[in-house]
Amino acid sequence: MGVVVLMNGKPVAPAAATVSVFDRGFLYGDSVYEVIRTYDGVPFEVHAHLERLDGSATRIGMRLPVSQAALTEEVAAAVALADLPEAYIRIVVTRGSGEIGLDPSLAVDPVRLMIVKPLTPPGSEAYTDGVRISVPAVRRNHKLALDPAAKTGNYLNSILALAEARRRGAYEAVILDHRGLVTEGSTSNVFAVLGDRLLTPPLDTGLLAGITRGVVLKIAPQAGLRPLEVPLAVDTLLGADEVMLTSTSREVLPVVEVDDEPIGAGTPGPAYRRLRAAFAEYVAAHNADRTR
Numbered sequence: 065m066g067v068v069v070l071m072n073g074k075p076v077a078p079a080a081a082t083v084s085v086f087d088r089g090f091l092y093g094d095s096v097y098e099v100i101r102t103y104d105g106v107p108f109e110v111h112a113h114l115e116r117l118d119g120s121a122t123r124i125g126m127r128l129p130v131s132q133a134a135l136t137e138e139v140a141a142a143v144a145l146a147d148l149p150e151a152y153i154r155i156v157v158t159r160g161s162g163e164i165g166l167d168p169s170l171a172v173d174p175v176r177l178m179i180v181k182p183l184t185p186p187g188s189e190a191y192t193d194g195v196r197i198s199v200p201a202v203r204r205n206h207k208l209a210l211d212p213a214a215k216t217g218n219y220l221n222s223i224l225a226l227a228e229a230r231r232r233g234a235y236e237a238v239i240l241d242h243r244g245l246v247t248e249g250s251t252s253n254v255f256a257v258l259g260d261r262l263l264t265p266p267l268d269t270g271l272l273a274g275i276t277r278g279v280v281l282k283i284a285p286q287a288g289l290r291p292l293e294v295p296l297a298v299d300t301l302l303g304a305d306e307v308m309l310t311s312t313s314r315e316v317l318p319v320v321e322v323d324d325e326p327i328g329a330g331t332p333g334p335a336y337r338r339l340r341a342a343f344a345e346y347v348a349a350h351n352a353d354r355t356r
């Protein structure tokens with residue numbers, strides 16, 4: 065069927081799937097969302113994604129309108145309806161619409177959307193050649209302002225950072241916090257390899273707890289790496305043997321240049337290749353568990 069849209073659980077033709085101009089997600093970014101992907105048609109780590117959605121909602125004082133069990137069923141139903149080789153699944157829950165005004169109590173009913181469409185992972189050359197990243201001047205939101213741990217509909221901070229990186233010809237931005245420490249990419253988490261250590265900034269730096277990040281930290285030992293969550297300076301990144309990005313649609317992606325400085329040998333390295341293999345094994349085991 066291709067693209068499937070569910071609005072409050074009901075299938076709607078994509079062209080007819082519209083929200084009110086009074087919706088707070090539209091007016092203020094007053095919403096939360098998740099992006100999930102399938103492997104062989106099985107949604108990957110769906111429970112972890114729905115937990116994070118619930119956590120994002122809690123962080124902005126919203127309650128999900130239906131249970132996680134109901135959302136899990138909706139994901140399965142939408143994926144079955146779409147009948148795609150591999151699907152990209154976006155779940156959005158907005159606080160709803162009401163009289164215009166910032167006060168959240170003006171919102172009437174939350175609106176929940178699910179969009180399922182073909183997955184478009186990066187091209188194979190990104191994995192064989194690696195990508196270039198850039199450190200923009202834009203800094204990450206302070207976690208006491210708008211906590212990056214909440215995946216909300218307000219992505220302007222990431223949009224501005226990515227726009228700056230793209231202007232410099234880079235594929236992704238690596239965003240620093242107010243102190244100049246590495247937080248994450250605009251839609252990815254960042255890892256550095258130094259010897260047998262796999263470093264990534266701790267969650268309390270103020271970043272999104274990527275689901276892929278969590279998987280990579282778990283499987284690092286299978287790739288012969290010691291995972292360590294430590295504050296990461298830009299210089300550490302520049303001096304690393306290898307740098308990688310992780311996200312749902314990218315899995316583990318090698319970085320070969322940061323702002324025109326080559327990383328290590330300037331090509332995807334052995335730690336990346338081992339992590340990629342360990343990740344594929346993890347996915348296979350994940351799916352075997354679901355279908356057993």
Ligand code: PMP
Nearest residue numbers: 251252253272274275276311312
């Ligand atoms: N950080 C940000 C800001 C993101 O938007 C994403 C994408 N969801 C990630 C990290 C990576 O998270 P995940 O591995 O769950 O896709």
